[in-house]
Amino acid sequence: MKKKITIILVLILVIVLQSSNVIDRLKIGNIKPNLIMLFIIYISLTTNILTSETTGFFVGFLEDILSQSLIGVNALTKTLLAFFLNHFKTRLFTEKIISVFFVVFLTTIVTKLFYFLLILLFVNKVNFYHAILKIIIPEAFYNALFSIVVFPLFRLILERKRLWQKP
Amino acid sequence: MFLSFLYQYRQYLVLGVYVLISVAFMIAKSDRVNVNLKSAAISLISPLQKVVNNVSEASENFWNSIEELKKVKKELVRSREELEKLKGANIEIEELKKENERLKFTLENQKKIEFQTAYAEIIAKDPSNYYSSFIINKGKSQGIKINMPVIAYQGNQKGLVGKIIEVSAGSSKVLPVTGVGSFVGAMMADLRYTGIIKGMGKTSDHVVLEYINKDATINFGDLVVTSGQGGIFPKGIKIGIVLGFQKVKYGLFYKDIKVKPIIDFSQLEDVYVIFKQSEETFYQEGD
Numbered sequence: 001m002k003k004k005i006t007i008i009l010v011l012i013l014v015i016v017l018q019s020s021n022v023i024d025r026l027k028i029g030n031i032k033p034n035l036i037m038l039f040i041i042y043i044s045l046t047t048n049i050l051t052s053e054t055t056g057f058f059v060g061f062l063e064d065i066l067s068q069s070l071i072g073v074n075a076l077t078k079t080l081l082a083f084f085l086n087h088f089k090t091r092l093f094t095e096k097i098i099s100v101f102f103v104v105f106l107t108t109i110v111t112k113l114f115y116f117l118l119i120l121l122f123v124n125k126v127n128f129y130h131a132i133l134k135i136i137i138p139e140a141f142y143n144a145l146f147s148i149v150v151f152p153l154f155r156l157i158l159e160r161k162r163l164w165q166k167p
Numbered sequence: 168m169f170l171s172f173l174y175q176y177r178q179y180l181v182l183g184v185y186v187l188i189s190v191a192f193m194i195a196k197s198d199r200v201n202v203n204l205k206s207a208a209i210s211l212i213s214p215l216q217k218v219v220n221n222v223s224e225a226s227e228n229f230w231n232s233i234e235e236l237k238k239v240k241k242e243l244v245r246s247r248e249e250l251e252k253l254k255g256a257n258i259e260i261e262e263l264k265k266e267n268e269r270l271k272f273t274l275e276n277q278k279k280i281e282f283q284t285a286y287a288e289i290i291a292k293d294p295s296n297y298y299s300s301f302i303i304n305k306g307k308s309q310g311i312k313i314n315m316p317v318i319a320y321q322g323n324q325k326g327l328v329g330k331i332i333e334v335s336a337g338s339s340k341v342l343p344v345t346g347v348g349s350f351v352g353a354m355m356a357d358l359r360y361t362g363i364i365k366g367m368g369k370t371s372d373h374v375v376l377e378y379i380n381k382d383a384t385i386n387f388g389d390l391v392v393t394s395g396q397g398g399i400f401p402k403g404i405k406i407g408i409v410l411g412f413q414k415v416k417y418g419l420f421y422k423d424i425k426v427k428p429i430i431d432f433s434q435l436e437d438v439y440v441i442f443k444q445s446e447e448t449f450y451q452e453g454d
Contacts, residue, residue: 019294031296070192
């Protein structure tokens with residue numbers, strides 16, 4: 001367990017730092033995949049609720065620090081994402097690539113809508129039409145595609161299981 | 168009894184605590200505590216970001232060098248053939264000329280800056296797809312202060328990048344002119360009509376020049392520069408060129424103009440932070 005927590009902590013640090021450096025080079029148009037969100041989705045689907053909530057909160061908090069965004073917005077969004085996804089994980093079939101694709105796609109859309117709602121409430125005006133068409137949907141699609149590559153990688157690192165191997 | 172109740176509902180308790188902390192930070196958004204915490208945390212993280220940036224650059228350079236090697240090999244074969252045709256000397260002279268021009272250009276850029284500046288490299292970009300701030304490797308210890316203007320050179324032009332919004336010991340956060348929440352006093356370089364340049368965020372290829380007189384005759388390709396109003400940005404720095412017009416709801420007196428920034432932010436790697444201008448009273452110490 002201690003070993004797994006250490007691996008998660010190291011992964012958090014690497015993922016958060018990579019998200020503001022390397023991931024920028026994977027941009028298609030103006031959109032890059034959200035590796036931080038993918039990691040929280042993976043943790044929420046594979047670990048217990050306390051680990052999920054805590055990972056969501058701290059990763060979101062780190063993201064807030066690195067971003068121009070108001071501190072707390074990502075922390076709250078990612079904590080709630082982790083809580084609800086973990087809560088419903090037994091109803092989600094995430095062993096098939098196609099299921100993972102849709103879970104990530106829909107989770108990104110819901111989380112981002114909530115994120116922009118918080119921006120609207122606490123920061124500034126948001127053009128939701130623009131946000132949905134130019135950010136949320138492209139990012140959801142890119143995340144879903146990217147999850148096919150990174151989820152097996154997370155699995156390999158955290159659980160020492162091979163790509164898309166059934167439990 | 169109470170402890171077992173706490174244990175039974177611990178997941179909701181933890182959730183409640185995290186939600187409360189997050190909301191408390193959000194509500195205290197303008198509180199200085201917020202800024203202090205952010206800059207302290209960035210001070211801790213930025214050395215790591217520098218390492219990650221260096222490692223990723225090194226690995227990229229490695230892959231690039233393999234690609235380069237292939238290209239160089241092809242180039243070599245081609246060059247040898249050409250060299251024989253041209254009896255050798257001409258190509259080398261051309262290469263030297265280009266190298267000389269490039270070095271001359273860099274030297275001239277340095278001379279052209281009429282302000283006291285600090286050179287800085289971008290070490291990290293905003294992880295989100297909505298905001299477009301970035302972090303540079305110069306901070307409070309190098310004399311950087313909040314609200315200092317940031318410029319860059321691209322091609323043959325000096326253009327406005329943005330301003331410093333957060334400062335920590337060894338790094339600072341820059342809000343680009345294209346970013347959400349960025350407002351810059353601007354004017355048409357030739358016609359002198361003044362307005363405000365508003366950042367439209369990462370997903371937009373343009374910024375918007377607002378509050379321009381509706382009767383102003385503006386043409387595509389007209390240059391927009393900083394007006395110096397507001398006291399943060401020096402007057403006359405190029406911002407962009409007119410791209411088109413934008414419909415304004417209830418725009419009886421003003422029209423909005425789409426402006427394409429002079430600086431290509433996707434290619435931006437290094438910037439200059441302006442230290443001194445005529446009025447320096449607007450710069451604040453970072454926390």
